[in-house]
Amino acid sequence: MNIFAKARRAISDESGAVTVDWVVLTAAVVILSIGAITTLSGGVDGLISSISSELGEGAGVVSTQTWE
Secondary structure, eight states: OOHHHHHHHHHHOOTTHHHHHHHHHHHHHHHHHHHHHHHHHHHHHHHHHHHHHHHHHHHHHHHHOOOO
16 A cells, blocks of 8 residues: 555545544534633623622611511
8 A cells, every 4th residue: 555545535434524623523512612701701790799789788678677
């Protein structure tokens, strides 16, 4: 078997093509996830601050109540 026959057989072999597809798809999912986390993190921080301040105000109201 000469070098050209080996090269022709290696080019026509598709056994690794599925692995490459999965690697590319996994990389795309990871990149999109990182982008979504980065985009949403600012809004989540603001929401947490808002909830914290509302809970603080509610705790102040409850603590001044007289319970019978």
